[in-house]
Amino acid sequence: MHSDRVYITTPIYYVNDRPHIGHCYTTTIADAAARLARLRFPGAVFFLTGTDEHAEKVVTTAAERGLTPIQWADRNAEQFRLAFERIGISNDDFIRTTQDRHKAKVHEYIRRLMASGDIYLGEYSGWYDVNQEEYLTETAAKEANYHSPVTGRPLVQRSEPNYFFNLPKYAAALHEKIAGDPLFVLPEARRNEVLGRLRDGLQPVPVSRPVTADPATQFGIRMPGDESHRIYVWIDALFNYLSCVDTPERRAFWPPQVHLIGKEILWFHCIIWPALLMALGEKLPRSIYAHSFWVRDGRKMSKSLGNFIDLELLAAYSDRYSIDAVRWYLITQGPLGATDADFSHAKFVEVYNADLANGLGNCASRVANMIGKYFGGRVPEPVAGPHAGSDFSELCRIAFRDVVDGAERFDYAEAFRAGIRLVTAIDGYINATEPFKLAKKIDPANLDDPARRELGRILWNCAESLRVATLLLSPVLPNKAADLFKAWGLPASRSGLERGFGVAPASLPTLEDLCTFGGPHGLKPGHALIEPDAKPIPLFARADPAEEPPKAA
Ligand code: MSP
Numbered sequence: 001m002h003s004d005r006v007y008i009t010t011p012i013y014y015v016n017d018r019p020h021i022g023h024c025y026t027t028t029i030a031d032a033a034a035r036l037a038r039l040r041f042p043g044a045v046f047f048l049t050g051t052d053e054h055a056e057k058v059v060t061t062a063a064e065r066g067l068t069p070i071q072w073a074d075r076n077a078e079q080f081r082l083a084f085e086r087i088g089i090s091n092d093d094f095i096r097t098t099q100d101r102h103k104a105k106v107h108e109y110i111r112r113l114m115a116s117g118d119i120y121l122g123e124y125s126g127w128y129d130v131n132q133e134e135y136l137t138e139t140a141a142k143e144a145n146y147h148s149p150v151t152g153r154p155l156v157q158r159s160e161p162n163y164f165f166n167l168p169k170y171a172a173a174l175h176e177k178i179a180g181d182p183l184f185v186l187p188e189a190r191r192n193e194v195l196g197r198l199r200d201g202l203q204p205v206p207v208s209r210p211v212t213a214d215p216a217t218q219f220g221i222r223m224p225g226d227e228s229h230r231i232y233v234w235i236d237a238l239f240n241y242l243s244c245v246d247t248p249e250r251r252a253f254w255p256p257q258v259h260l261i262g263k264e265i266l267w268f269h270c271i272i273w274p275a276l277l278m279a280l281g282e283k284l285p286r287s288i289y290a291h292s293f294w295v296r297d298g299r300k301m302s303k304s305l306g307n308f309i310d311l312e313l314l315a316a317y318s319d320r321y322s323i324d325a326v327r328w329y330l331i332t333q334g335p336l337g338a339t340d341a342d343f344s345h346a347k348f349v350e351v352y353n354a355d356l357a358n359g360l361g362n363c364a365s366r367v368a369n370m371i372g373k374y375f376g377g378r379v380p381e382p383v384a385g386p387h388a389g390s391d392f393s394e395l396c397r398i399a400f401r402d403v404v405d406g407a408e409r410f411d412y413a414e415a416f417r418a419g420i421r422l423v424t425a426i427d428g429y430i431n432a433t434e435p436f437k438l439a440k441k442i443d444p445a446n447l448d449d450p451a452r453r454e455l456g457r458i459l460w461n462c463a464e465s466l467r468v469a470t471l472l473l474s475p476v477l478p479n480k481a482a483d484l485f486k487a488w489g490l491p492a493s494r495s496g497l498e499r500g501f502g503v504a505p506a507s508l509p510t511l512e513d514l515c516t517f518g519g520p521h522g523l524k525p526g527h528a529l530i531e532p533d534a535k536p537i538p539l540f541a542r543a544d545p546a547e548e549p550p551k552a553a
Pocket residue numbers: 010011012013014015017021022023025026052237238239240260261262263264265292293294295301335
């Protein structure tokens with residue numbers, strides 16, 4: 001990863017939809033990636049999400065409700081913003097395609113492309129998917145039996161004067177990039193899919209729609225210098241990634257480290273968008289990562305089936321199990337690679353209990369409890385010499401590497417599981433060394449009792465490794481990590497909660513420094529971790545698998 005600047009994006013979501021698990025999923029993995037990047041490269045990260053608003057559906061739905069398109073868009077964009085706030089998303093900006101800052105930049109880009117001849121006026125006719133607002137190629141339309149592959153509704157023939165983008169001009173360059181750079185389109189299955197489709201050849205892409213008396217055609221950004229056309233919503237939307245950082249203060253963030261998207265919008269992101277960037281002479285994103293889909297009982301989630309995991313249901317889960325637990329489930333069990341993932345309550349409870357309640361939560365309580373009981377709540381002296389049982393400085397190094405390497409491969413599930421593996425190692429070490437038994441052997445009159453020193457060594461190993469594990473888990477569990485750091489009297493500022501971007505203050509330690517076991521940022525012997533004999537506050541209460549699943553309010 002380039003450490004000078006890290007720019008991470010999510011798709012911008014259709015403002016006509018209500019936020020659901022799919023939107024929350026992409027945004028949560030992007031959030032964990034951004035938080036981890038902020039820990040690694042403080043001050044050098046920019047994370048963007050937002051809403052895509054110039055769709056015909058926005059106009060028609062607004063009209064049904066007696067609202068203007070922008071009133072309806074305002075209302076729904078706010079729903080997305082709130083939804084993301086609720087799940088702890090730390091985006092640095094929220095772009096809306098109806099904002100002037102975006103519209104002005106889109107005009108600028110289109111003008112540049114018209115001046116270079118990459119965009120020109122022509123005539124288009126073809127099969128149109130009204131709901132998806134997209135034309136299908138003849139091959140794709142035929143394959144789908146002239147019905148929308150998404151909604152199943154019949155496609156319609158449309159013919160209209162249009163501005164076109166000369167996509168075929170970039171076919172060779174696109175092929176070279178995608179075939180030659182294995183990190184450009186990920187995962188591998190999606191890269192092969194794009195390369196396969198490229199072989200069918202490329203057609204010029206219509207980038208405008210005519211404006212008519214129908215109000216639905218009047219919402220959108222007009223073609224510069226031609227009020228009778230508006231810019232096709234997809235072209236307008238793709239530009240958000242650039243328009244948002246195309247300012248003197250943010251320009252250095254270009255190009256993005258990764259565009260995180262769902263697999264259904266692969267073509268726009270891997271073919272049309274890079275070609276537009278080539279035409280503009282802009283650098284290409286480092287990677288485009290397209291994950292798969294959340295499904296329910298093996299079936300696509302849809303309004304008609306009424307099987308959506310919507311925001312209300314996710315809120316009910318987070319009310320019962322905490323926001324961080326929902327984030328953990330989404331990130332570790334989600335459809336990251338090339339296969340879809342089923343949302344299952346039983347799995348949620350299983351993972352929650354194993355990783356969080358009986359994992360991190362219980363381990364933190366055990367360690368704090370013993371330090372409270374045997375050392376008056378103060379961190380014991382790290383005793384030099386071979387570690388009894390396990391080499392935690394090595395285990396912490398491995399965990400750090402696994403988290404960082406996993407995230408670089410966009411395998412966030414595997415990456416963050418490394419944090420829990422460290423917790424499991426600590427638990428195993430406690431079970432093997434039985435500090436609670438050792439404590440009974442200590443002679444209270446003898447301060448130099450070797451059993452006391454051994455007990456101190458064990459608990460120091462545990463507490464210090466747990467600090468590292470918590471830090472490594474904080475991008476997924478920002479609230480619980482902050483709670484634990486606070487309970488232990490450690491500064492929360494390094495728990496991944498910090499926001500903002502800019503030039504990194506040189507004094508801030510890197511994540512590697514922070515994760516160094518017993519390093520300068522480690523626990524200090526004598527530090528008051530807990531009140532003597534106090535009961536640690538449980539981080540995650542155990543879930544009862546027999547309890548009824550939460551219901552949306
Ligand atoms: N507005 C376009 C994207 C423009 S980007 C320049 C769009 N919006 S959308 O509201 O339909 O959101 C699509 C994205 O939401 C997917 O690419 C994916 O990131 C997420 N998901 C929507 N449903 C999903 C699932 N069922 N499962 C996982 N994520 C999916 O397309």
